Amino acid sequence: MNRENLIIGIDISKTHLDIAVGENGTLRRIEHNEPNILSLVEEFQKLQPTLIVAEATGGLERILSMNLAHGDLPIVVVNPRHVRNFTKAVGQLAKTDAIDARMLARYGAAIKPDVRPIKDESRQHLADQISRRRQITKMISQEKNRLQQALVKDVSKDIKAHITYLQKRLNAVDSQIKKTLDQSHIFKKTAALLITTPGIGIGTASTLIACCPELGSVSNKEIAALVGVAPFNRDSGFRRGPRMVWGGRATVRSQLYMATISAIRCNPAIRTFYRRLVDAGKKPKVAITACMRKMIVTLNSMVRSNTEWNAHLDESLKHSCC
Structure with missing residues (x-):
């Protein structure tokens, strides 16, 4: 052999x-x-x-x-x-x-697939905590939906009590996530850097740290593909099909989506970019996806260069490596 x-x-x-x-x-x-x-x-x-x-x-x-x-x-x-x-x-x-x-x-x-870094114990610990937070958030949403349909007083009371309990557990998990971030100098530093970006909160920052360890160590094109916001061609012969995103890490992508929705409202660079795409005739969902790609590329460049977000960062990124 x-x-x-x-x-x-x-x-x-x-x-x-x-x-x-x-x-x-x-x-x-x-x-x-x-x-x-x-x-x-x-x-x-x-x-x-x-x-x-x-x-x-x-x-x-x-x-x-x-x-x-x-x-x-x-x-x-x-x-x-x-x-x-x-x-x-x-x-x-x-x-x-x-x-x-x-x-x-x-x-x-x-x-010959590339060997990528395996999550270490502390990063896996953080990922498990984030997963648990996502599960509790989903259960709270389900219980709130059930509450709207509850007609019996006893059932309604029980659902409200369960929601209160779940909210306490959610707060406890949030505290655990913050403690895990604070215990690691690298995690704490990266989180502090990421949340300087308008629209990025501690939830998105911790998800990126735990579930996207490649952030800052790969090219902008690679990070977009890893997250699942890179557009892929669908052409054949004379047909030029619409560009589609495919694959990627669903956990990171869903968190990035919510952060992008927030950024469209409060981040001047993302808001301007979104309005320009919509005014050019792009569908809102297409424009949001493009903003998601812009967000993750910006964050990747910030971590790679150890640079906090600023109003002129977008121009400097045009000259950074792809």
Whole structure:
């Protein structure tokens, strides 16, 4: 086996891991537990693979990917949709865990996905807190909707009590998020920088820090694609289709959307840009999406250059790298 180009594929489930060492190498299954994961780290450090490929599996991949990353191993967690489309393209229609592990190794060899930074423990902690905040906010919204339809007094009283409880929990989670930001000098500094931008609050800043660790370390085009606000062509022959955004990180994008709506009202650069697009005949949703891209590009440049927002920042960004 050529270890200079050794690609390992790992299919992850709740109870076990299927491991394919190379496209045609050994294949085995082990139980999914911490001792086995630590043993894998030691084994892979000896093998020195070029790439280790696993799929995002609803959070089941987190412990494995963090341990491999801490062992200085080239782990990349890929989008399952991409792997499945690749599998169909090469004519592999059958699906088992063993086949999936093989196809992950084959996908890594053919596509060579970039190894991106894995969230460290503190960033993952912050991401979990933000996720919990989002869940509580959703539950409060659901309960308020139910309250509008409640006709029985006892039911209405119970819903109001639950909303009060959830609001207290939301305040507690907000305090925990602030504490997590304050405990990290890097987090605190980045958050302070981001919230100098009109329209960006602590909620958006913490989401970007936790869920977009690449902010400030990649190009403006790359950050727009990562968030899912980069327009992609849809042309064929003589047809020139409308540009569409696709993919990206939904959590970051939804938070950025709300921040952009606020920025259109209070950020002079974004407001002017939005009005210019609408006056030129762009649909409001298209204009908002363009403003979202402008926002994330601005924030990326701010973090990269360690520059606070100012009224003349937009002009300076035109000369920054793309």
